Amino acid sequence: MNRIVRKIAGVAAAVAVAPVMLAATAQAESGPxxxxxxxxxxxxxxxxxxxxxxxxxxxxxxxxxxxxxxxxxxxxxxxxxxxxxxxxxxxxxxxxxxxxxxxxxxxxxxxxxxxxxxxxxxxxxxxxxxxxxxxxxxxxxxxxxxxxx
Incomplete structure (x- = not known):
């Protein structure tokens, strides 16, 4: 059970970090x-x-x-x-x-x-x-x- 909770927490953390990573990429490709x-x-x-x-x-x-x-x-x-x-x-x-x-x-x-x-x-x-x-x-x-x- 503890192993499943850790996997769910890992997936939740990845989902939470993804918008931040994508925003950083978008900012890197803005402007001339x-x-x-x-x-x-x-x-x-x-x-x-x-x-x-x-x-x-x-x-x-x-x-x-x-x-x-x-x-x-x-x-x-x-x-x-x-x-x-x-x-x-x-x-x-x-x-x-x-x-x-x-x-x-x-x-x-x-x-x-x-x-x-x-x-x-x-x-x-x-x-x-x-x-x-x-x-x-x-x-x-x-x-x-x-x-x-």
Missing amino acids: VFFSVGSMNCAIYDNGTFGCDLGSPTRLQYSFLPFLLTVNEIVIDQPFLPAHPTFDPGTPYTLPGGNPPLRDVKTGDGQWGSYIEYAGARCESGFHGSFSCQSKGRSFTSWSGTISA
């Missing part, structure tokens, strides 16, 4: 995660929206346009739009003093370098200094001074 890759300062928000301040004007190419655009910022914020520039004042994806390197906030290591997965988005360092991000069914890759979306 900031990081940098090369001269890009980026942020992933808890709704999967992703953006980067590019550091200097960068060429953006789309397969459906016959010309390149020059942009200072790129975002993935809507599932029905490709990665696209925005024209926010200032640098909304950069913390004062700069963002920590991707390797300092990474959630894992891939074949070519660090990656972060957060809120359904994944960004990773790639082969020969490339960098790619995907979220909301959209993606872009930056390599050799050009972003392809």
